[in-house]
Amino acid sequence: MSGIVENVNDENYADFMQAQAAVVAYGIATCEPCKAYDPILETSARDHANIRFGKAKMHVPGKCRGIKKQHNFETYPTTHFYSNGTLLETKEGKLESTELAALIAQHFSFPR
Secondary structure, eight states, X not given: OXXXXXXXXXXXXXXXXXXXXXXXXXXXXXOHHHXXXXXXXXXXXXXXXXXXXEEEETTSTTTSHHHHHHOOOOSSSXXXXXXXXXXXXXXXXXXXXXXXXXXHHHHOOSOO
């Protein structure tokens, strides 16, 4: 894992979810809360290099069609927490850094 926020799309989504620990945020370009969430995700990715962090840009034509078919998003951003292909939790809306850190600690119990 690299400590960066990866771009997630139909091509790499299945592999991304199979990580031991993965956090993916789904958003769109015109969403102000999505834009405000980006720096929080970037900081969390640097702080937790053993967790895969990703963003799925749902507005990019043809890149996330399969993801859209798998999930029904009512709110952006929406964040999923995965472990070894299992969806552990879904959180709608922008998460503050402390809330994201608490969810990471709750779901992924290994050192940073």
